[in-house]
Amino acid sequence: MVYAEPHIKNYVKFVDKLFDKSKTENIGIIYFVSNNSTKNKLLPKSILNYYKIHIKSHHDGKIIYINNNKKYNECIVLYGKNEYKNISLNFGSLISSKIENGSWKIFNKITNKSLREFLIGWGLDQYRFNKLIVNKRIIVADDFNILEIKNNLSAIFYGKELINIPATDMGPNALEKSFINFADYHNAEINIIKGSIIKDKFPLIYAVGKASLEEPRLLELNIGNKKHSLVIVIGKGVCFDTGGLDLKPSQYMRNMKKDMGGAASILSLAHLVIASQLKIRLKVLIPTVNNDIGPSAMRPGDVYNSRAGITVEIGNTDAEGRLILADTLYYADNFKPKLIVDFATLTGAARVALGPDLPAFFTHHEDIATMLNNISKNEEDPLWRMPLYSPYSQWLDSEVADTNNISHGSHAGSITAALFLNKFVKPKTKWVHLDTYAWSDTNKPGHSKGGDILAVRSIFKFIQNYINNL
Template identity: 45%
Template sequence: MLPSLLAHSNQSAVPIHFVDEANWPDVAAGLPALARAFAAAQGFKPQPGKALVLPAADGGLGAVLFGLDRPDARRPDPFLAGALAGLLPAGTYAFANAPEPIELAVLAFVLGGYSFDRYRTAKRGEISLVAPPGVDIAEVGRQVDAVVLARDLINTPANDLGPDGLERTVRLMAERHGASFGCIVGDGLLEAKFPMIHAVGRASATAPRLIDMAWGPTDAPKVTLVGKGVSFDTGGLDIKPSAAMLLMKKDMGGAAAALAAADMIMSAGLHVRLRVLIPAVENAISGSAFRPGDVLPSHKGLTVEIGNTDAEGRLILADALSLADEEAPELLVDFATLTGAARTALGPELPPLYSRDDALAADLARLGERINDPVWRMPLWPPYEKMLDSKIADVNHVSSGPFAGSITAALFLSRFVSRARSYAHLDIYGWSPSARPGRPEGGEAQGARLIYALLRERYPAHG
């Protein structure tokens, strides 16, 4: 159950006072005597992320004090208000003063109340927030709905969300937004010349598929999103150790992020011709599994030597990117939970961004900071191309050595994009390993709000 966002003022709403060392004396002076005395008795001091509920004269909820980052903090957390939803008793609240940026504080407050309750009974009371003046409730709701969709998809275990479940999700989204929908399943992938998607997914009891959704005026700028949809990754014949499989339900996090971005784009009516491609597979093990050392053809025509079956995501993405590239879109973006090397380099909170378009990379870095969906640009370093050399095929899909794993994966994908005007690859984690304000532990739609913000800036809705 999420906190609800109320459009109209509510006289009974409990005020939330955001305080730091600078404004605390003024806020304290404005409190009723009982509340001020209670805060003093509790020894309250403004500390980031700490809350104190103050009593009213009748014994009810009088007000809330919530500590902000110090004014001189090196990087204040714009989602800090997201901690409130887990600290407050049931009730209706309103911001007494506005932490900046106010839109992110409201978004974080609502998203901070998310929990994945599909398999258990929720036990929390209802919390509501009266939207501060000037906040676009529809826009906040649009982003909340999209992020919740992605979180729910990532958190759902593979026994309830396989490639067929991803297909159903996209089909329903297409129906809701009036988009076209297509899906190529099983051996149809071979007939349509998507052999790598087929090879990766053919060992599963659930057939692999390529999901294709399109929306918007055909004469609008073409934007294509590609999301890695590996519903579960055993590693294939290069099988993962059991501990490494525990989170592999999240290996479709790229598909979830792409769908979250698409949901916001369509809901906002942005002036784009949107296409979403989701190669959806389970990387399973059976007698038909693809093998290390195999050479696979690809949609683009390049032959690919398989160096490791646990690097399956880049194979299915390569076929989908080749299809996307044929239309020469203005912008092509892929989201993928692709490499552990990205986490080694930048950790779970900061996805690497790869692009040869300097203006695009600068825009994404700027917007990522503004909306608190950050990325960090990494180089498509040409000398590392030789790490992908193969003695028997056009290219090997993994590096010949232990270094630069995220970079070489991005270099491999870039070989399948040549006509798109701009291309960006996001190597996301798709998961919050521990709870942070506005981001509970579990699935996370990294990069989705960022790409939506970019497109909203570049291609605003007409009329």
């Protein structure tokens, strides 16, 4: 292996260091200064005088250092007219990227929500692939709930690292090992399903992964009090996707190590749930495969049975994610959970519709949709609802099987993919499907280039609120 296996415990320790209060020497002070003078009344006169005399232009995120020496450091951070309007997640990440290395604290009294988002943004900027080095610390008051921030950051860092590791070091075997270590850290029970059981009982998972040297499998984790409500989270774990015999063009295959981004997202979510001690019984399911080419690879036109007994014609071997999710969803539904959530890097169509930063979500349930919309806005972790438009289900009709795995035409690809999954979930089951990109093509505030964990913070808050309202 070129890259070390990621351990969740290492990211927990790393995040602790970002907020380490033992480093008390040379703590710099950050002053937020508005271009609306009425918002600056509580600032020291020396800072206001400096602002009036020396600052000729004011724009959000501009940083001005006042005393830049080894003993003491002060800086002014500028923001807009509305009270702390831009002191948010993206603003925190922007400031962290610009400010000098060292330990810092904020002078201003800002709302807990603004501080929370700022600190998450500050922390997200500290992530570097394969490097756990702390250069910038921020000190917060003892009465602030820093544990919530730490849980969010360690969860996201761990998920990003899983995605960023090349498929040579993060195939199904390595993902299973990471999964076992994750479960050990949290004292959770696990069940690794593979071999003849996968072949006989999960035929769609087997069909996708049978051409690979690393056998297909289903990873299962269980934790929580059996008296609590059962929530099942599922993540697509295609560790590398060539497209199969319907081979992807090279430019679309280049980043396909990220096709296990659903699995990484689910492990991030699981860490948040467990570390936050939510009163739920959690089951994590990750079907993991490589979609490879070989003599035994599934072929266009093949027909396979599914765990549900629904026969599936393979219209395209590059629509493999929905196949492994189908068997897993049906398996999950038979446990009669209060809620199922799945994450998958499922369709390019969702990205055409919504772009890279906005995961699509699908659900039949209006109460869930309303709650998710409100939470995602509040969390600055956006989602966008797409319809499960049932008339499009006929586009999945097959002449030789119960259903095709793709639609007949090129329209509404993310919707038809979700409708395919819908066939494997009981109508009354509370189910949310997320179609995510799990990747950032460029560096931007809150999102470093490479693997990205999107919508996990929103889904965590949703689960927390949803279970409390049962």
